[in-house]
Amino acid sequence: MRNHSYDTLARAVGAREPDPRGRLEGQGEEPAFKPHGNARLTLLEVLRIREQRGRRSQRATARSFGVGCTTIRDIWDGKTWKKV
Numbered sequence: 570m571r572n573h574s575y576d577t578l579a580r581a582v583g584a585r586e587p588d589p590r591g592r593l594e595g596q597g598e599e600p601a602f603k604p605h606g607n608a609r610l611t612l613l614e615v616l617r618i619r620e621q622r623g624r625r626s627q628r629a630t631a632r633s634f635g636v637g638c639t640t641i642r643d644i645w646d647g648k649t650w651k652k653v
Contacts, residue, residue: 609636615650 610618614634621630622645627638634641643649 610634610640610650612653615644615653618644 618630618634618641625633627641627645631638631641640649
């Protein structure tokens with residue numbers, strides 16, 4: 570079963586499946602979504618973090634992705650990674 574967030578993203582960029590680098594099929598060598606140059610998380614990691622809301626604590630999610638609790642909160646609240 571596909572994730573609703575991924576389906577929404579795929580429709581928005583007109584793509585099918587991402588490869589491990591976050592590139593979407595048919596997009597050549599350029600990624601469909603370019604995060605900020607200092608981003609520590611990939612597009613797919615952000616989608617996985619959003620899936621964890623309500624299932625795991627901020628602290629547990631932050632530890633599993635190697636980021637701070639504030640980063641997780643900002644993703645969940647839509648303050649960062651808004652366009653995803």
